[in-house]
Amino acid sequence: MGTIILNKVRKVFGDVVIIPGADLEIREGEFIVFVGPSGCGKSTLLRLIAGLEDTTSGTISIDGKDMTDAAPGERGLAMVFQSYALYPHMSVRDNIAFPLKMARMPQDKIDAAVKSAAGKLNLTDYLDRKPRQLSGGQRQRVAIGRAIVREPSAFLFDEPLSNLDAALRVNMRVEILQMHQSMKATMVYVTHDQVEAMTMADRIVVLNRGNIEQVGSPLELYNKPNSLFVAGFIGSPKMNLIEDNSLGIRPEHIAVDAKKGEWQGTVKLSEHLGSDTFLHVDAGKRGNMTVRATGESGFGPGDKIFMTPEAGRLHHFNKEGRAVRS
Amino acid sequence: MARQDATRKKIAVTILAWALGIAMFFPIFWTAVAAFKTESDAYTLPQNWLSTPWTLENFSIVQERSDYVRYIINTLVIAGLSTILGLAFAVPAAWSMAFAPVQKSTNTRSGRAWLGMILGTAFVMGLLIYLLFGWDLTGNWIFGFIALIIVIVPVGWWVFTRNTTDTLLWMLSTKMMPPAGALIPIYLIFNRNGLVFKDWGWIDLTDWNLMDSFWGMVPLMMLLNLPIIIWMLYTYFKEIPMEILEAARVDGASVWNELWRILLPMGIPGIVSTCLLNLILAWNEAFWTLNLTNKYAAPLSFFISEYSSPEGQFWAKLSAASIMAIAPIMVVGWFSQRQLVRGLTFGAVK
Numbered sequence: 006m007g008t009i010i011l012n013k014v015r016k017v018f019g020d021v022v023i024i025p026g027a028d029l030e031i032r033e034g035e036f037i038v039f040v041g042p043s044g045c046g047k048s049t050l051l052r053l054i055a056g057l058e059d060t061t062s063g064t065i066s067i068d069g070k071d072m073t074d075a076a077p078g079e080r081g082l083a084m085v086f087q088s089y090a091l092y093p094h095m096s097v098r099d100n101i102a103f104p105l106k107m108a109r110m111p112q113d114k115i116d117a118a119v120k121s122a123a124g125k126l127n128l129t130d131y132l133d134r135k136p137r138q139l140s141g142g143q144r145q146r147v148a149i150g151r152a153i154v155r156e157p158s159a160f161l162f163d164e165p166l167s168n169l170d171a172a173l174r175v176n177m178r179v180e181i182l183q184m185h186q187s188m189k190a191t192m193v194y195v196t197h198d199q200v201e202a203m204t205m206a207d208r209i210v211v212l213n214r215g216n217i218e219q220v221g222s223p224l225e226l227y228n229k230p231n232s233l234f235v236a237g238f239i240g241s242p243k244m245n246l247i248e249d250n251s252l253g254i255r256p257e258h259i260a261v262d263a264k265k266g267e268w269q270g271t272v273k274l275s276e277h278l279g280s281d282t283f284l285h286v287d288a289g290k291r292g293n294m295t296v297r298a299t300g301e302s303g304f305g306p307g308d309k310i311f312m313t314p315e316a317g318r319l320h321h322f323n324k325e326g327r328a329v330r331s
Numbered sequence: 332m333a334r335q336d337a338t339r340k341k342i343a344v345t346i347l348a349w350a351l352g353i354a355m356f357f358p359i360f361w362t363a364v365a366a367f368k369t370e371s372d373a374y375t376l377p378q379n380w381l382s383t384p385w386t387l388e389n390f391s392i393v394q395e396r397s398d399y400v401r402y403i404i405n406t407l408v409i410a411g412l413s414t415i416l417g418l419a420f421a422v423p424a425a426w427s428m429a430f431a432p433v434q435k436s437t438n439t440r441s442g443r444a445w446l447g448m449i450l451g452t453a454f455v456m457g458l459l460i461y462l463l464f465g466w467d468l469t470g471n472w473i474f475g476f477i478a479l480i481i482v483i484v485p486v487g488w489w490v491f492t493r494n495t496t497d498t499l500l501w502m503l504s505t506k507m508m509p510p511a512g513a514l515i516p517i518y519l520i521f522n523r524n525g526l527v528f529k530d531w532g533w534i535d536l537t538d539w540n541l542m543d544s545f546w547g548m549v550p551l552m553m554l555l556n557l558p559i560i561i562w563m564l565y566t567y568f569k570e571i572p573m574e575i576l577e578a579a580r581v582d583g584a585s586v587w588n589e590l591w592r593i594l595l596p597m598g599i600p601g602i603v604s605t606c607l608l609n610l611i612l613a614w615n616e617a618f619w620t621l622n623l624t625n626k627y628a629a630p631l632s633f634f635i636s637e638y639s640s641p642e643g644q645f646w647a648k649l650s651a652a653s654i655m656a657i658a659p660i661m662v663v664g665w666f667s668q669r670q671l672v673r674g675l676t677f678g679a680v681k
Contacts, residue, residue, distance in 0.1 A: 057577050078583030090578035094596040103592075104582035151582070 006068060007033045007159045007191030009054060014063035016049055016215075023049050024215040026063065031159075031193060036185050039195045040202040041212035041238070047195045048163055050212070054193065055084050055161050068158055078107065083152035084161040087168065089144045091136040091151075097123075098132040101150045108155070122150045142173045153184070159191035166201065178205060199239055203227070211235050233326035242283060244320070245294040253320035256283065256297040259312045261304070266311025270294065272304050286310065359657075365650035366390070373647040389651035397637055399655060406630035408545055409620075410613035413552035414606050417560045420553070422602075425564035426594055428495045430576055442497075449485040456481045499565060502558040510618050521547050521623055543625045551623070552613050559612070560605055567601030568594070604670045607663070614660045631656035 009031040016024040024046045031037050039047040052058045054065060056077035064073045072080050083104070091100050101122055105115045123129045126146040136144055145165065152160055162181070166174045182205055185192050196202055202209050203223045211218040211226065211234070219231040223239075230236035236244045236253050244253045260266070261284065270288035282302035286294045296312055304310055321329040365373040367385045393399070456477075489497075521541040541547030571594070579593045595602065617632040624633055635656050638649040664671065 055577075055581055057580065077577075077580040078585075082581065084578065084581045086574045086578060088572060088574050090572065090574040092575060092579070092593060092597075103579070103584075107583040107585075107588060151578075155582075 007031075007035075008068055009159060009191065009193070010066045011050075011054070012064045012066070014050075014053060014065060015061045016046075016053060016058065017061045022215065024053070027215075027217055029210065029217060029220065031191060034189045034191055036182075036192045036194065036205060036207045037210060038202040038206035038208075039193065039210045039212060040197065040199055041218075043197055045212040046215035047197075047210075047212045049215075051161055051163055051193060051195045055082055056080050081155075081158045082161055083155050083157035083159075084163065085145075085148045085152050085165045087164040089136075089148040089168075091144060091147055093136055096133050096135060097128060097139070097147050097150075100136065100147055101128075101154055104151060104155045118154045119150075122154045125153070126150050141169055142177065145169065145177060149181075149184070153188070157190070159193060162192065162194040164195055164197070166196075167198075181205070200241065203239070209239075211238060213238075229328070229330075230320065231328050233322050236320055236322070236328075242295045242297075246322075247288070247291045247294060250326070251322055253322065254294075254314045254318060256295040258315040258318035259294075259296045260315065261296055261298050261302070262311045262313065263304075263308075264311065266313040268312045268314075270310060270312060272306055272308045272310060275302065275305055277301065284310070286312070288312070362650045362653050365646055366654045368647050370645060370647045373650065389647045390655070393638070393648055393651050393655065397634060397652075399634065402629060402631050402634040402656075403659070405624075405628055406614060409548050409552055409628065409630055410610050412545070412549045413556065413613050414609045416549060416553045417557055417609060418602065418606065421557060421560040421564050421605075422590065422595070424561050425568050426590060428498065428561075428565050429568035429571075430573055445485075445489045449482075449489060452485050453481055499562060503562060506558050514622060517551070517619075518622065542623060543627050543629070545628050548620070548624060548628050548630075551619060552616060555616065555619065556609050556612050560609055563605045563608065564598070564601060567598055567605070570601075571597050600670070604667075607667050607671055611660055611664060 009029075011027050011029040014024060014027045016022075027050060039050060041047050049058060053060055056072070056075060056079075060073055064071055066072060067080055067082070092103065095103070098119055101119045102115050105118055110118075119132070120129075123132055126149060128143065128146055128150060131139060131143060136147065139147065145168075148165070165181075166177055169177060178201065181192075181194075194201075194205060206223055208220060208222055209226055210220050213234045219226060219235045221229075226235055226239045230239060230244075230253075233246065233250055233253070237246065240255055242256050244255045245259075246253050268288055268291060270286040270291075272284050273287050273293075274285040276283040276285075280300070282298045282300070282304075284296045284298060284302065284304055286296055288294050294312070298304070323329050364380065366389055367387070369384070369386055369388075372379065372384075460477075486501075575597070576589055576593060579589045584592065614630075615632070616630075617636075620630050620632050621636055624630065635649070635652050638645055638652045
């Protein structure tokens with residue numbers, strides 16, 4: 006239960022090609038994250054899977070069945086929207102029960118399912134409230150509750166945490182991950198936040214202008230980016246791309262020394278985070294670089310420093326922006 | 332200083348608003364006063380506004396001469412049924428335009444190109460008919476039908492291959508035409524059922540007259556106000572977040588459930604004020620009712636016109652009839668004015 010296979014899926018709006026052709030296999034029980042800058046087509050791809058948009062060409066199969074032209078409700082998927090999309094005129098109970106009512110489940114089974122979902126999400130005390138009487142986090146929970154009661158073959162999340170404040174976001178992130186572990190369900194999660202992508206995903210799909218740039222586990226993408234785009238997108242602060250974008254090195258893979266090293270530069274700015282210090286360095290003809298020094302670094306603006314890249318951590322790229330591995 | 336200016340502005344606006352309100356209300360006030368005067372007092376100019384003997388005889392005469400209850404029932408039937416029928420068409424129409432479940436067309440032809448195509452088709456067909464038949468269309472319903480198709484097919488094609496805004500404007504544009512322009516064809520359809528529908532289909536409509544019947548008036552009134560209902564509902568539905576309807580679709584709701592359980596409950600305020608407006612428009616409609624009804628389906632506007640007779644104007648009785656005709660809808664309007672104003676300004680076309 007829960008495999009989704011996209012085969013040459015293409016989406017065109019008028020004259021604008023949103024997704025030129027996507028091939029992807031989402032495995033059973035996998036937590037997969039679509040990530041990319043805004044306008045890269047990640048939400049469109051999710052909506053194509055959900056059936057909220059029609060594919061221009063290509064096929065989508067879910068659990069081995071061709072679902073390309075099936076209505077959203079027939080696909081057995083559940084979706085959590087960015088705006089929660091709760092039904093404002095219904096109580097929390099009715100919101101959660103809605104998909105079951107649509108499936109014509111008997112009332113006693115609906116009641117039991119709603120009760121158990123509400124229990125899992127700490128919503129038991131709020132069942133008779135209307136969505137407008139709830140906080141953002143509670144609304145998010147109701148939206149998730151509405152998704153889990155159906156026991157869908159896969160969950161689709163469309164930037165579900167972007168309307169929450171930072172502290173709540175971390176909590177909900179953990180809750181969604183725990184939910185994934187206990188339910189073992191396939192989850193497809195869209196975000197523009199690469200930290201969310203790195204921390205949550207089994208595999209990440211990086212999208213750029215509708216093209217799938219790379220698919221892989223978070224560490225694969227971090228260690229072996231296929232292209233300049235992935236290299237620049239994954240990791241924070243960004244990878245340093247120097248020597249006309251032919252060479253990349255992450256800030257955390259450079260050792261800093263006051264006396265000797267391979268590259269020389271002048272500190273322009275230092276950012277202290279407590280655990281780390283980020284030095285913004287002018288490295289002459291190599292360009293500007295960011296370097297991480299662990300702990301509290303004594304270097305300040307104007308200081309001359311020497312930098313040594315860690316062995317095996319250099320990334321080489323050709324003129325087309327593809328990675329070159331020796 | 333700023334506060335003083337604001338106060339002054341407020342006073343000025345208030346005075347202006349009252350002046351405008353009084354100016355607009357004055358004729359109704361005059362009518363109301365005249366209804367309670369004797370015929371001669373009502374006719375006197377300058378008016379003795381309040382210093383005349385009051386009487387209720389106008390109302391009793393009006394009641395004697397015409398069957399008020401029948402007119403009010405007819406009005407309620409026409410206005411009420413046309414509103415309900417209109418909603419049945421307008422809700423799905425506005426829904427499909429606001430939440431376009433069909434994807435946008437890839438057609439990129441400009442409006443001018445389309446206009447050229449439509450006019451060109453009509454011209455070429457006209458030329459063919461002229462050359463082949465000498466433009467003799469009289470008495471031949473096939474030609475009427477062909478002429479209709481020539482107009483409807485290209486216009487319909489244009490409307491349905493272009494976007495929602497075009498469709499909406501096209502519908503609204505039917506309200507821009509002077510109704511008198513459509514009177515003759517509609518009159519003929521009502522009176523003879525002959526023009527297009529003769530011998531058409533399995534019901535023989537030849538003797539089935541639409542004139543002066545609810546069967547004609549209710550659909551006509553519905554069609555008259557349909558563009559406005561659709562337009563109003565469309566602007567309302569636009570305010571409802573698309574994601575909520577999409578959530579319902581993912582949750583497995585059928586189109587019916589999506590409309591009935593999600594869209595309607597969420598759109599209730601808009602639907603109520605649309606209904607009110609439509610009720611008022613249908614209640615006040617006079618052009619078509621005066622032309623197409625006579626007795627059996629005649630509503631209140633016909634009732635008023637009865638007192639504007641060729642024997643001379645009976646001001647007091649005309650006023651009494653007018654007051655009887657407009658009183659119910661004024662009361663409804665008064666109590667629902669908050670809804671109405673909200674309905675007319677909310678989500679105004681952006």
